[in-house]
Amino acid sequence: MDAALAALGEGVVLLDARSHEVLFVNEPFARMVGGERIFLLGKRLEDVLSLASASGAPLAPADLPWAPPRRRGQQGGHTYLSVSAEAPRYVDILANVFDWTAEDGKAMEQVVVIWRDVTERRRIEEAVRVHAAQVDATNKDLEAFSYAVAHDLRAPLRSVAGFGHSLREDCAERLDDVGKGHLDRIQAAVDRMAQIIDDLLNLSKVSRAELSRGRADLGELAGRIAERLSRGSPGRDTAFRIAAPLVAEGADAGLMEIAMENLLGNAWKFTRGKPGALIEFGAEAGPGGSPAYFVRDDGAGFDPEYTDKLFIPFQRLHGRGEFEGSGIGLSIVKRIVEKHGGRVWAEGRPGKGATFHFTLQEDAA
Amino acid sequence: MTRPARDKALILLVEDDPDDVELTLRAFKKTESPNPVRVARDGAEAIAFLFAEGAEPPGLILLDIHLPKVDGLEVLRRIRSDDRTRFIPVVALTSSREEKDLIKSYRLGVNSYIRKPVNFADFAAAMRHLSLYWLSLNEPPPEA
Incomplete structure (x- = not known):
């Protein structure tokens, strides 16, 4: 049974339900907490390990998944625990309470606690989250930048349009048809650019909405x-x-x-x-x-x-x-x-x- | 401090861009607006003019939002918090359509918010509508 439990890759601990004393631990669990199996036997986990919730707050005795009042069946679920404060490992733990009758006819109540190390998964999830936030921030910067550029382009464009218009009105008799044709082209180009700027602003607005x-x-x-x-x-x-x-x-x-x-x-x-x-x-x-x-x-x-x-x-x-x-x-x-x-x-x-x-x-x- | 007849009422243009100043003045001239226009080149100048001893209160204020020194929103806040200028119609005349500028302007009590059109004919038409609406169609509150 020892070999089978070692091969699981998950930590397995058997506790006395009343005293919380460790009756058995497998090799993966000892590795997980950086201790010797023999050292852990007979101790209470809450005495030898620093257990904390995922947020870092110390775990109160009543919050231990194997603490009373215990219900039969699974409890504890997927709680993150930091096993040691110096090098926190995050584990998913699952406590299963059961009782059985020993050979001498005495009723025994014990708790099996399964520990799955999820430190690496958490690290990856955190890295992904940080990366996504960075991408998001960069995108927001880019949106703000393109909005500002598009917006600032309108002011000089208004001058081009306005003074082109003034030129046509104020210098009408000095402008021949060729000159007026050039002004028409300028006006058309200004209108097109104004449209592009407005479309860009709309694109940016839609992206930020x-x-x-x-x-x-x-x-x-x-x-x-x-x-x-x-x-x-x-x-x-x-x-x-x-x-x-x-x-x-x-x-x-x-x-x-x-x-x-x-x-x-x-x-x-x-x-x-x-x-x-x-x-x-x-x-x-x-x-x-x-x-x-x-x-x-x-x-x-x-x-x-x-x-x-x-x-x-x-x-x-x-x-x-x-x-x-x-x-x-x-x-x-x-x-x-x-x-x-x-x-x-x-x-x-x-x-x-x-x-x-x-x-x-x-x-x- | 008495208000002149409305068709002679002063328009205060608060605008820092010299091109925009010239084009706005041109638009008023082209539309044969009878109202004199006074230009303030930044927010500080606008405040100094509005709150000077014995100043003639304008009938309409055209206010750019992005101004050097004291920005347009601060000018607006000062206008709305002084009994001498509280009821003067203020039109934000700007090239920004940024939502936060719009919201802040309305929260501070702007009467209208116009995004300056690029096309000059459209811009001149907007100026004509504006001055006609605020200086002849709209009834101001009775003088206190």
């Missing part, structure tokens, strides 16, 4: 956005087919509105040249069983070879002369979806339209 989960009717949201888009360009004959109501549980309605605006806005933009275009929003069963929502259009589409680039900030798959945009919209969608624990993916063919799918929760698959 705390998720506030609730119920969001994505169908109703989509309907409102579609109406707004249609009202903005009354001449277009683009149709919407929207599944409503379509309620998503655990979704942040504010963030989802931003995501839906970007997805439907994209569909609207890339169906611009197509008479009788159709934009759809709905849901189907996703790969992991949870709902996968989709926004589908039959517009310009994209080359599937570049699918990976769609969600990277500033990556554009269309020429600036063809379709406007900063290339940030889909990055915003991706951050919002990932904040919810879901993912976003896309399918498309040039000239055959595009479909964007997203889920709002982790899939088991």
